[in-house]
Amino acid sequence: xxxxxxxxxxxxxxxxxxxxxxxxxxxxxxxxxxxxxxxxxxxxxxxxxxxxxxxxxxxxxxxxxxxxxxxxxxxxxxxxxxxxxx
Amino acid sequence: xxxxxxxxxxxxxxxxxxxxxxxxxxxxxxxxxxxxxxxxxxxxxxxxxxxxxxxxxxxxxxxxxxxxxxxxxxxxxxxxxxxxxxxxxxxxxxxxxxxxxxxxxxxxxxxxxxxxxxxxxxxxxxxxxxxxxxxxxxxxxxxxxxxxxxxxxxxxxxxxxxxxxxxxxxxxxxxxxxxxxxxxxxxxxxxxxxxxxxxxxxxxxxxxxxxxxxxxxxxxxxxxxxxxxxxxxxxxxxxxxxxxxxxxxxxxxxxxxxxxxxxxxxxxxxxxxxxxxxxxxxxxxxxxxxxxxxxxxxxxxxxxxxxxxxxxxxxxxxxxxxxxxxxxxx
Numbered sequence: 468x469x470x471x472x473x474x475x476x477x478x479x480x481x482x483x484x485x486x487x488x489x490x491x492x493x494x495x496x497x498x499x500x501x502x503x504x505x506x507x508x509x510x511x512x513x514x515x516x517x518x519x520x521x522x523x524x525x526x527x528x529x530x531x532x533x534x535x536x537x538x539x540x541x542x543x544x545x546x547x548x549x550x551x552x553x
Numbered sequence: 554x555x556x557x558x559x560x561x562x563x564x565x566x567x568x569x570x571x572x573x574x575x576x577x578x579x580x581x582x583x584x585x586x587x588x589x590x591x592x593x594x595x596x597x598x599x600x601x602x603x604x605x606x607x608x609x610x611x612x613x614x615x616x617x618x619x620x621x622x623x624x625x626x627x628x629x630x631x632x633x634x635x636x637x638x639x640x641x642x643x644x645x646x647x648x649x650x651x652x653x654x655x656x657x658x659x660x661x662x663x664x665x666x667x668x669x670x671x672x673x674x675x676x677x678x679x680x681x682x683x684x685x686x687x688x689x690x691x692x693x694x695x696x697x698x699x700x701x702x703x704x705x706x707x708x709x710x711x712x713x714x715x716x717x718x719x720x721x722x723x724x725x726x727x728x729x730x731x732x733x734x735x736x737x738x739x740x741x742x743x744x745x746x747x748x749x750x751x752x753x754x755x756x757x758x759x760x761x762x763x764x765x766x767x768x769x770x771x772x773x774x775x776x777x778x779x780x781x782x783x784x785x786x787x788x789x790x791x792x793x794x795x796x797x798x799x800x801x802x803x804x805x806x807x808x809x810x811x812x813x814x815x816x817x818x819x820x821x822x823x824x825x826x827x828x829x830x831x832x833x834x835x836x837x838x839x840x841x842x843x844x845x846x847x848x849x850x851x852x853x854x855x856x857x858x859x860x861x862x863x864x865x866x867x868x869x870x871x872x873x874x875x876x877x878x879x880x881x882x883x
Contacts, residue, residue: 482618482680483618483619483680484618485614485618486614486615486618508619508679508680508683511679512678512679512680515675515676515677515678515679518675518676519672519676
């Protein structure tokens with residue numbers, strides 16, 4: 468399973484999005500507002516779950532805002548941090 | 554001023570186990586089939602779990618995604634009470650919400666604490682935290698059903714429902730609101746099962762003695778007495794909590810007395826048995842699917858199902874006191 472699929476699976480399971488499948492999530496669709504229509508509590512949950520699943524920490528709003536735009540931006544952020552860690 | 558009961562909503566594990574739930578208060582009923590055995594080394598200990606899947610009738614699945622089982626039971630009970638009352642009986646702007654719970658959202662609370670212990674404070678699960686708060690259920694009811702009056706959660710263990718009902722009565726009497734959606738909810742968790750097992754050994758002294766746990770919700774839409782128009786089930790005449798173990802339980806003459814007696818406390822059980830010995834026939838002891846706020850549950854069942862003109866609900870408390878509600882059909 469590639470990173471984007473793992474992220475989608477994490478989002479669906481941890482944010483309890485029962486009515487959507489991983490295939491239905493567009494890689495470029497906004498996570499908040501439009502698209503998946505997540506809210507601020509989901510953002511907090513995502514930050515925690517990223518650390519649990521991937522060991523990647525979002526330390527500030529400045530880091531989080533660009534990273535949490537879409538599955539694509541999230542995957543790029545996680546990949547970059549994982550490379551840095553190695 | 555008496556308090557009129559307009560709508561009743563129930564959620565119970567007994568629904569799924571018995572086609573005629575009304576027979577819960579029938580002395581001659583063959584009884585309910587046993588619930589699901591409580592996990593662990595317990596004999597004759599059962600639990601009746603509630604199903605809240607019918608909630609989709611009132612709330613879209615999308616709005617429920619973060620709502621846990623505890624709050625779903627409350628939402629379903631509240632939705633049924635509002636539907637039962639009918640739209641004409643209340644205005645959402647002048648209705649208050651009061652939810653009574655002895656234990657709150659047990660499963661979610663323990664899930665949150667587990668995540669805290671296993672992963673530390675920085676990585677404990679935020680959604681579990683928000684749902685573990687005692688006032689989560691009342692808040693969901695207010696937000697999802699658009700009820701904008703005051704919103705309160707009451708937790709006083711066995712006496713929670715009585716306390717909530719007293720507050721609802723005060724709100725109506727003082728004109729704070731025109732109506733109150735008041736109810737109770739409690740859920741069963743594995744930890745509850747463990748405690749039942751331990752209490753049956755330590756307090757009852759007989760681990761084989763039967764016990765039946767439950768979970769569920771019961772809600773009432775209440776208003777002031779107003780002019781009788783036949784829309785009310787009847788009226789709460791008296792609601793009280795008595796703290797003294799010295800005084801006898803005082804019940805109105807001619808009323809059918811219903812005890813919610815699911816307790817391991819010997820003093821409370823002795824009190825019920827003493828009352829029955831002295832007062833005889835018109836007493837029913839409900840001892841199936843017990844949980845801390847089951848007196849609200851018993852009241853809802855009996856008001857709907859029993860033909861008696863006057864009902865008196867009593868719940869003995871561990872401190873030797875008791876809670877009492879007198880309901881009059883006319």
